[in-house]
Amino acid sequence: MVKTRLRCAGASDPGRVRKNNEDRFHLDAERGFFMVVDGLGGEAAGEKAAEIAVDRIRARLERLTGTAEQRLREAITMANNEVYRAARSNPGWEGMACVLTVVVLDDSWAVVGHVGDSRLYKIRRGRIDKVTPDHSPVGEREDSGELGEDEAMRHPRRNEVFRDVGSGEHAPDDADFIDILRIPFQSDCALLLCSDGLTDQVTSQKIRRAVESHATDPEAAIHELIDAANEAGGKDNVTVAIVEGEQFAPPVVEEVKAPARIWASRPALFLYGMLLVAAVGWWSRESWRPPPVVIRPRVLTVGPGERFATIQSALAEARRGDTVEVESGEYREQVRLKSGVAVRSRVPRGVVLRADPLGDSPGVLADDVTGATLSGFRILADAQMPLSAGIVLINSQVEMDDLEVAGAGTGIETHGARSSVLRASAIHDCTADGILVSGTSAPWLSHNAIQRNGHAGVAVLEGSHPVLVGNVIEKNPVALPPDVNMDTIRERNFFLDAKPPRGGRKK
Numbered sequence: 256m257v258k259t260r261l262r263c264a265g266a267s268d269p270g271r272v273r274k275n276n277e278d279r280f281h282l283d284a285e286r287g288f289f290m291v292v293d294g295l296g297g298e299a300a301g302e303k304a305a306e307i308a309v310d311r312i313r314a315r316l317e318r319l320t321g322t323a324e325q326r327l328r329e330a331i332t333m334a335n336n337e338v339y340r341a342a343r344s345n346p347g348w349e350g351m352a353c354v355l356t357v358v359v360l361d362d363s364w365a366v367v368g369h370v371g372d373s374r375l376y377k378i379r380r381g382r383i384d385k386v387t388p389d390h391s392p393v394g395e396r397e398d399s400g401e402l403g404e405d406e407a408m409r410h411p412r413r414n415e416v417f418r419d420v421g422s423g424e425h426a427p428d429d430a431d432f433i434d435i436l437r438i439p440f441q442s443d444c445a446l447l448l449c450s451d452g453l454t455d456q457v458t459s460q461k462i463r464r465a466v467e468s469h470a471t472d473p474e475a476a477i478h479e480l481i482d483a484a485n486e487a488g489g490k491d492n493v494t495v496a497i498v499e500g501e502q503f504a505p506p507v508v509e510e511v512k513a514p515a516r517i518w519a520s521r522p523a524l525f526l527y528g529m530l531l532v533a534a535v536g537w538w539s540r541e542s543w544r545p546p547p548v549v550i551r552p553r554v555l556t557v558g559p560g561e562r563f564a565t566i567q568s569a570l571a572e573a574r575r576g577d578t579v580e581v582e583s584g585e586y587r588e589q590v591r592l593k594s595g596v597a598v599r600s601r602v603p604r605g606v607v608l609r610a611d612p613l614g615d616s617p618g619v620l621a622d623d624v625t626g627a628t629l630s631g632f633r634i635l636a637d638a639q640m641p642l643s644a645g646i647v648l649i650n651s652q653v654e655m656d657d658l659e660v661a662g663a664g665t666g667i668e669t670h671g672a673r674s675s676v677l678r679a680s681a682i683h684d685c686t687a688d689g690i691l692v693s694g695t696s697a698p699w700l701s702h703n704a705i706q707r708n709g710h711a712g713v714a715v716l717e718g719s720h721p722v723l724v725g726n727v728i729e730k731n732p733v734a735l736p737p738d739v740n741m742d743t744i745r746e747r748n749f750f751l752d753a754k755p756p757r758g759g760r761k762k
Contacts, residue, residue: 261360262503263289264473265496268481270452271489277301277353278450278494279309287360288316291494293373293450295419296351300342304351304421307341308334312357320697320720323359324435327368328427329674331357331420333699335370335432336654336676338421352421356387356448358498365440368433371416372451376462379444381506383463386438390418408455426595426626426652427673442500445470449480452491456484466497467505473497556601558582566590566598575626581606592621592629592653600631603657607633610640617644618663621651625673628654636662644668645685648675650694655680662686666708670694676701683707688714689731692721699724706730723748 261284269276277294279302292308294301315330334355342348354371367375367386372394375386388398392415397407407413418432425432440446445466453462457480465483469476477495484493555569555577556562563569565588569579575595583605590608592598600606608618618634621627629646636642645660650671658680660666666682669675671694681704682689689708692698693716702725705712712731715721723744728734729751 260501261287262471262473262499262501263497264477265289265291265494266474266477266481267492267494268485268489270492271485273492275302276492277305278452278492279305280448280494280496281309281313282496282498283313283316284498286317286319288358289446289448289496289498290355290357291373291448291450291496292353292355293371293452293492293494294351294353295416295421296342296348300348300351301353303341303348304338304353307338308353308355308420311337312355314722314724315697316357316359318697318720318722321695323361323364323366324437325427327357327359327366327435328433329697331355331368331370331433332425332427332652333676335420335425339424340656340678342421350422352419354390354416354419358446358448360440360498361437363440365438365446367436367438369436370418370420370433374449374451374454376447376449376459377438377444378447378463378466378503379441381463381467383459385459386436388434390434391416404458408458413451413455424597424626424628424654428625440500443502443504444500445473445503446498448496448498450492450494452489452493453480453484453495455491456487456489456493470499470504473499552576552578554578554580556580556582558584570596570598581632585609587611589616590619590629592619592624592627592651594624595626597628597630598632599628603631604633604659606631607635610636610642616642617647617668618642618660619646620649621647621653622649624648624651624653626652628656629658630656631658633659634661634663635659636664645682648673651675654678659683660685665689665691666705667691668693669696669698672696674698677703679703681706685709688712690714690721691716692719693717694719697722701725703727725749727751 263282263284265280265282267278279292281290292305294305311334312330342351354373356373356375357368359366369387372389372391377384377386393407393410393413396402465479466476480495481493557566557569570593573596578597580601583602585607587609589611634645642663644665645663646667648669650673652673654676656678660682661684663685665687666685666689668691674696676699678701683706686709688711689705691714697720700721700723704727707730711733712728724747726748
């Protein structure tokens with residue numbers, strides 16, 4: 256349930272040094288989610304990365320399906336992979352990425368999705384707490400207490416991060432990617448999201464005082480903070496968003512009694528000694544620990560004269576992070592995708608995948624797979640070489656691009672809870688449904704041509720909620736099932752034959 260009496264505001268400023276503003280923010284008090292995104296890459300690339308991230312995250316979070324944690328993981332992963340794809344498609348955007356912090360309110364809780372060194376603070380009763388860890392070398396040292404806040408703000412490596420959104424492909428449950436946190440959100444607290452353009456120039460205590468002194472007027476607090484960052488140098492873009500609970504107010508000042516002097520007591524001295532022994536032991540262990548072994552991604556090539564004659568033999572050897580690259584030609588085998596492995600045609604649409612000689616089975620199968628990709632394949636079937644389905648995804652998360660599926664029973668089937676992406680592909684002339692979605696997943700179907708299939712263009716069972724954007728859907732007896740909101744779908748897709756939906760399916 257979303258808080259109904261929130262006060263929120265946000266603003267962004269380019270600062271005094273940079274000409275362009277690569278930061279973005281978004282506030283949705285009605286649905287209860289808020290985000291700050293800081294683009295990386297310079298010039299237009301950082302701005303583009305931030306814009307893509309905001310757009311993709313909004314699209315997922317606006318659909319209130321799944322837990323807040325699931326929604327955040329899927330939203331940030333969709334944004335990550337879209338930024339990565341866009342960077343690969345445009346040489347001018349090479350290396351672009353972003354860092355971000357997103358908050359979803361869930362009853363009396365705030366659920367946080369975080370990657371990078373943007374920050375979330377919680378302010379309550381005269382206290383400010385940094386909620387998100389910094390995914391950066393300097394931030395880690397600051398969080399551990401090795402560096403003080405002032406030292407970290409002046410550190411020459413302050414601008415380095417080791418996690419971002421967009422520099423590589425990810426699955427929602429990848430380790431060391433998204434931090435998901437859940438903290439209490441009381442009615443008398445405030446949350447502040449910001450880019451590092453603020454925290455590199457303004458201390459946390461100054462942030463607290465500004466927010467508390469303007470309680471009930473978050474816009475005034477934001478302008479004071481942006482002005483403070485610019486007066487301190489304005490070396491970076493500055494973005495601030497504040498969300499106040501309905502009872503947030505300045506703290507009541509009470510007389511503070513001097514604490515008892517216990518630092519020199521015998522128990523305290525004993526404790527200090529034990530901590531010193533532990534610290535020395537940790538340091539000595541780190542000093543002899545062997546350096547890590549780096550396992551680098553590989554490209555495994557399939558084709559005539561190559562090491563691998565079949566796609567599946569290359570997949571059997573592939574490990575997470577590898578790419579199986581397939582030379583043009585016709586391959587008669589079933590491809591079983593593997594978690595974390597990319598399978599691509601060296602020449603787009605140059606690989607033709609035909610039926611497995613052993614029987615009428617799917618051309619491509621993914622079962623409990625995450626972080627896989629498939630791109631550039633043509634999966635073709637006919638009466639002599641039938642396929643029950645072109646692609647079957649069972650509880651899997653797969654990104655699919657630039658595919659053609661034709662002549663199969665069903666073009667693409669996706670079942671289960673995990674959500675996949677199908678982009679820029681053609682699904683046509685299948686004898687049953689073009690795309691069949693079941694389970695609780697919310698696949699992203701973007702800019703595909705879904706044409707001349709035997710039943711529905713897109714069939715939805717068991718309450719699934721696919722997202723359709725920019726698709727061309729025509730000449731299917733049933734465009735979409737009758738319980739789909741056609742007004743929304745028509746705004747974002749193209750129904751060239753303009754037939755209203757009829758019929759429907761039930762399992």
